[in-house]
Amino acid sequence: YNTLQENELAIFHKMIVKRILDCFPTAIQLGRIAELEYSILLPNMNDAQLKQSVTSFNQPYIINDNVAISPVCQLGFSTYPHDNTNTEKLLKYARIAAEHAYKSAMLVVQFKANLDTSHEENKKLILQINQALENSSFHLAYQPQYSLPDRKLIGCEALVRWQDIS
Numbered sequence: 001y002n003t004l005q006e007n008e009l010a011i012f013h014k015m016i017v018k019r020i021l022d023c024f025p026t027a028i029q030l031g032r033i034a035e036l037e038y039s040i041l042l043p044n045m046n047d048a049q050l051k052q053s054v055t056s057f058n059q060p061y062i063i064n065d066n067v068a069i070s071p072v073c074q075l076g077f078s079t080y081p082h083d084n085t086n087t088e089k090l091l092k093y094a095r096i097a098a099e100h101a102y103k104s105a106m107l108v109v110q111f112k113a114n115l116d117t118s119h120e121e122n123k124k125l126i127l128q129i130n131q132a133l134e135n136s137s138f139h140l141a142y143q144p145q146y147s148l149p150d151r152k153l154i155g156c157e158a159l160v161r162w163q164d165i166s
Contacts, residue, residue, distance in 0.1 A: 008063050015061050016071075023053040037098075039091060042077075047108060050075060054107045074101040078111040128164070138162050 004012060020030060020038060029041035045053070054075050061069045076098025078090045093111040101109040109115075132138060138160050145155040 004063070004067070004069075008067060011063050012061065012069065015063070019057055019061075023057040033091075039094070047110070050077070050108045074098060074106065075108045076101050076111065077108070083111050129162075132162055132164070137164070 016036075016038075017030065020040060021027060024040055024042060024045075026045065027040050027042055029039075031039045033039055042050075054073050057073045058071055061071065063069065076094050076096065078084070078093035078097060080090055083093050084090050093115075096115050097109040097111040100115050101107065141159045141161050143157045143159055144153055145157065146152065147154045
């Protein structure tokens with residue numbers, strides 16, 4: 001993808017849209033959110049239908065008869081009204097599910113409340129680690145390793161410790 005010329009990139013994006021519409025024929029609305037991120041409003045598709053559509057989508061693209069691109073589509077979705085009725089929240093939840101699909105190498109992941117909780121916890125932990133780095137809250141400690149039968153020091157482990165004040 002990164003090696004495509006500008007004209008090939010334009011062709012590729014048109015092919016993606018056509019493939020999305022072919023693989024998700026019940027799509028009511030399609031929107032491009034980012035470079036290779038799309039939102040699709042789909043009515044009443046079950047998990048098996050979604051997996052089949054994603055598998056079909058993941059077939060190679062041939063551009064200008066000589067460039068083959070094998071996409072990896074991973075789908076995260078949220079459901080209306082079960083997950084929320086607010087469009088922005090539904091999109092946020094779908095993105096969280098898509099991120100989980102990517103990290104776990106799954107084709108399709110449905111949003112569940114625990115995904116949002118773990119997502120928020122990870123964001124909080126990253127913020128705390130960054131603050132700890134800025135405040136020099138990490139310190140190096142050495143833990144000796146002894147051979148019990150010989151009663152001799154045989155080495156040590158270097159450990160990074162974090163004194164979390166909160």
